[in-house]
Amino acid sequence: MKRKWVNRLIALSMTAVMAGSMIGCGGNGNDTSSGTNETVENNAGETVDEPADSGSEGTENVSSDKDAVTVVYNTNNGDMAKWNLEGLYDGEVNWVGYSENELDNKILLEMTTGAKTFDIAITQAAGAKQFGSLGLLEPLEPLDDMDDIFKGNVEQHSLGEDLYGYPLTGDAMIMYVNTKIWEEAGYTEDDIPKTLEEYGEKAIHLTMDSSGKRGDEEGFNKDDVVQWGTMYMGGSVVGNPWELATLSYGNGAKYIRKDYSNNTCEVVCNSPEMVGTLQFIKDLADAGAMPEGYVGYDYNEVDAQWISGKIGLFINWPYLLDRCTGTEMEGNVKVYGLPAGSTGKSESCLGGWSVNVFKDAPHKEEALKLAKALASAEANYNYCKLQGSSTARTSVLERQNEEYKAAGEDILLEVNEAYLASASAGAEMDLAQTNAAATDCQQTAAQYINMALTGQLSCQEAMDQLKVELEDILAANDYMQGN
Numbered sequence: 001m002k003r004k005w006v007n008r009l010i011a012l013s014m015t016a017v018m019a020g021s022m023i024g025c026g027g028n029g030n031d032t033s034s035g036t037n038e039t040v041e042n043n044a045g046e047t048v049d050e051p052a053d054s055g056s057e058g059t060e061n062v063s064s065d066k067d068a069v070t071v072v073y074n075t076n077n078g079d080m081a082k083w084n085l086e087g088l089y090d091g092e093v094n095w096v097g098y099s100e101n102e103l104d105n106k107i108l109l110e111m112t113t114g115a116k117t118f119d120i121a122i123t124q125a126a127g128a129k130q131f132g133s134l135g136l137l138e139p140l141e142p143l144d145d146m147d148d149i150f151k152g153n154v155e156q157h158s159l160g161e162d163l164y165g166y167p168l169t170g171d172a173m174i175m176y177v178n179t180k181i182w183e184e185a186g187y188t189e190d191d192i193p194k195t196l197e198e199y200g201e202k203a204i205h206l207t208m209d210s211s212g213k214r215g216d217e218e219g220f221n222k223d224d225v226v227q228w229g230t231m232y233m234g235g236s237v238v239g240n241p242w243e244l245a246t247l248s249y250g251n252g253a254k255y256i257r258k259d260y261s262n263n264t265c266e267v268v269c270n271s272p273e274m275v276g277t278l279q280f281i282k283d284l285a286d287a288g289a290m291p292e293g294y295v296g297y298d299y300n301e302v303d304a305q306w307i308s309g310k311i312g313l314f315i316n317w318p319y320l321l322d323r324c325t326g327t328e329m330e331g332n333v334k335v336y337g338l339p340a341g342s343t344g345k346s347e348s349c350l351g352g353w354s355v356n357v358f359k360d361a362p363h364k365e366e367a368l369k370l371a372k373a374l375a376s377a378e379a380n381y382n383y384c385k386l387q388g389s390s391t392a393r394t395s396v397l398e399r400q401n402e403e404y405k406a407a408g409e410d411i412l413l414e415v416n417e418a419y420l421a422s423a424s425a426g427a428e429m430d431l432a433q434t435n436a437a438a439t440d441c442q443q444t445a446a447q448y449i450n451m452a453l454t455g456q457l458s459c460q461e462a463m464d465q466l467k468v469e470l471e472d473i474l475a476a477n478d479y480m481q482g483n
Contacts, residue, residue: 068093069119074124089374121355122355125352125433128156132165152423156428168354172350172390174315174318175315207220207287245430246348265479346425
């Protein structure tokens with residue numbers, strides 16, 4: 001069955017960008033894709049222009065040094081050739097970068113045709129599962145300090161007991177508060193919402209029309225709103241199903257329940273808990289507490305809404321704090337852990353990136369050695385410092401906190417505290433994360449969520465129809481069908 005998955009993915013990569021690739025850009029806020037030329041850099045520090053269409057022949061910048069371990073990575077995350085590995089690995093490394101929109105497709109085309117160009121890949125959250133399930137990746141030995149890595153980050157890069165990616169960075173959603181709007185409403189630190197119910201109540205009160213009426217006051221005009229209590233990270237990209245997943249997990253819901261022991265799964269997205277979570281979001285939208293336009297949002301549009309200073313509360317990835325610099329929100333934002341759902345807990349779905357070794361790596365022994373070095377606590381600290389990414393390790397978080405305390409960076413301490421709460425209780429996204437089903441599932445979920453939020457379908461109808469579509473997608477792609 002794996003060959004069928006491979007063939008479908010190759011065909012898909014020719015015509016579409018994988019929806020799951022947007023996950024990683026949400027994690028660090030460096031989504032700089034613009035259709036302009038990218039650059040790739042080799043281990044000698046030389047760069048060559050990389051055309052935006054990297055599917056063409058002869059665009060790789062692979063070192064002529066046959067002894068170098070070649071690592072392919074996403075240039076949207078920055079220049080990995082600048083990663084400090086001093087004292088961690090003394091071999092030659094050839095770094096080859098592609099834009100995020102091209103990375104998955106490039107890996108599939110190269111590795112499934114037996115080209116054996118790359119040894120290691122740095123892939124986004126779906127990557128280790130996806131490529132591991134296709135038989136492209138080498139199962140990895142556990143690190144000596146695996147207990148230092150958040151459990152959810154290990155699980156999201158594994159298939160059952162097989163680990164296919166050493167967690168490099170993590171990502172978990174946190175809650176942002178516009179302190180200016182918050183204080184103008186008469187709220188204090190004691191009023192920070194601890195539950196989703198409180199979150200909704202506060203969001204409505206923070207909403208204001210042009211006459212100064214609040215969302216819970218008589219005479220409020222929801223068609224003339226100038227300040228919104230919250231917003232939803234919705235739209236035609238993956239932010240939509242991911243935020244619904246995070247809110248739903250706290251209510252005990254899932255899109256798909258998986259049984260790795262039997263390689264089976266059950267679509268449960270139309271459960272009362274998930275439908276109720278979607279209805280919670282829809283009710284806030286109907287009350288005027290959210291700006292309209294979520295159908296077309298991408299991360300940049302979402303960020304623009306937030307940094308305009310007109311949104312009171314927002315649930316998003318940690319990267320958003322960086323986007324506040326030099327805007328209306330600089331100095332007017334605080335961050336907190338996620339509000340709890342009906343289970344009494346909050347549980348963010350997790351993003352992040354991992355280090356993968358290809359099964360057909362031309363320098364497999366050295367690649368496995370380098371992979372362990374890249375995944376070490378010291379390398380992780382250096383990488384997160386270089387890229388401004390969230391760590392997947394407790395010890396790195398603690399090291400960062402000591403530095404933030406010494407520098408008086410209270411807001412960064414708050415981000416780490418909120419992130420720790422979310423990441424330690426986080427779980428892998430339960431939508432399909434392997435084979436061609438990953439793309440179809442996430443895009444289809446986004447479509448039905450949007451239809452519910454825009455009133456084309458009721459929340460129950462949307463989730464009922466999504467269940468049928470997901471079941472068809474999973475069966476068509478032979479995803480966890482018990483074989």
